[in-house]
Amino acid sequence: MLFISLEGGEGAGKTTQAARLVERIESTGLRCLRVREPGSTDLGAELRKLIKRSRTSDEAMSRAAELFLFAAARSELVTKVIGPQRDDPDLVVVADRYADSTVAYQGYGRGIDIETIKSINALATNALMPDLTFLLDCPPGIGISRVRGLQLQMPLDAMKDADTLNRDAEGMKFEEESEEFHQRIRQGFHDLATQEPNRWRVIDATRSIDAISDDIWNAVRDRLPVPANA
Numbered sequence: 001m002l003f004i005s006l007e008g009g010e011g012a013g014k015t016t017q018a019a020r021l022v023e024r025i026e027s028t029g030l031r032c033l034r035v036r037e038p039g040s041t042d043l044g045a046e047l048r049k050l051i052k053r054s055r056t057s058d059e060a061m062s063r064a065a066e067l068f069l070f071a072a073a074r075s076e077l078v079t080k081v082i083g084p085q086r087d088d089p090d091l092v093v094v095a096d097r098y099a100d101s102t103v104a105y106q107g108y109g110r111g112i113d114i115e116t117i118k119s120i121n122a123l124a125t126n127a128l129m130p131d132l133t134f135l136l137d138c139p140p141g142i143g144i145s146r147v148r149g150l151q152l153q154m155p156l157d158a159m160k161d162a163d164t165l166n167r168d169a170e171g172m173k174f175e176e177e178s179e180e181f182h183q184r185i186r187q188g189f190h191d192l193a194t195q196e197p198n199r200w201r202v203i204d205a206t207r208s209i210d211a212i213s214d215d216i217w218n219a220v221r222d223r224l225p226v227p228a229n230a
């Protein structure tokens with residue numbers, strides 16, 4: 001299995017690029033599994049609703065509760081979906097966010113101790129981390145205005161059915177946090193990329209969708225397994 005994750009702030013283009021990447025990988029004959037966080041399991045989908053409900057209600061859940069719900073969703077994803085297939089040599093997993101998002105959002109964003117988050121991540125992931133992670137990097141203002149543009153252009157019902165798979169009508173309302181919150185998250189992702197330069201590739205996500213997609217593909221293509229039936 002080759003495990004690839006896409007990370008970055010809201011509206012950086014992760015969902016768009018995940019779809020492009022899956023298409024390109026599948027065109028080689030490899031099997032590709034696309035997952036998103038939180039989600040991609042029954043429990044994950046329920047937890048996503050819970051987190052969203054808390055963020056849109058007057059009484060937001062505690063930051064530790066939020067951390068545990070993201071971790072619970074991840075544990076289900078790894079235990080039930082990715083883990084059982086991890087020995088498949090022909091499989092490529094493309095994850096729209098993964099454990100690094102928790103370090104960036106709950107750690108750098110919310111201020112929970114980073115080492116504590118890393119321990120919780122290790123438990124939730126069973127130490128399964130991506131082989132390759134793309135940081136789609138763009139100033140928060142650009143990403144958030146993209147997302148707001150999407151919300152303005154599409155009626156909520158249409159958004160539910162749109163292929164954005166991952167962008168359901170609810171949104172998670174993190175875009176309503178302060179500019180400083182999003183800057184801390186961006187810094188967090190950069191710090192993570194600096195700490196593990198072999199795993200991370202930083203991509204300038206202010207460019208065109210095609211240019212970004214080509215950069216990602218150039219980094220992925222040489223890492224792909226050769227299909228068993230090739």
Ligand code: Z5A
Nearest residue numbers: 010011012013014015016037070101102105146172174209
């Ligand atoms: N979260 C957390 O706190 N802790 C965790 O552990 C995890 C997550 C896993 C998930 O919300 C929220 O949960 C997330 C972090 C938090 N909130 N924030 N911020 P979500 O799944 O609803 O949202 P998201 O993950 O941030 O995804 P997104 O908002 O959908 O953004 P995206 O996937 O990066 O972007 P996109 O959907 O591909 O594109 C958005 C729009 O921009 C769309 O109209 C595109 O056509 C357009 N776009 C994309 N690329 C470009 C370029 N290059 N140029 C111009 N326009 C573009």
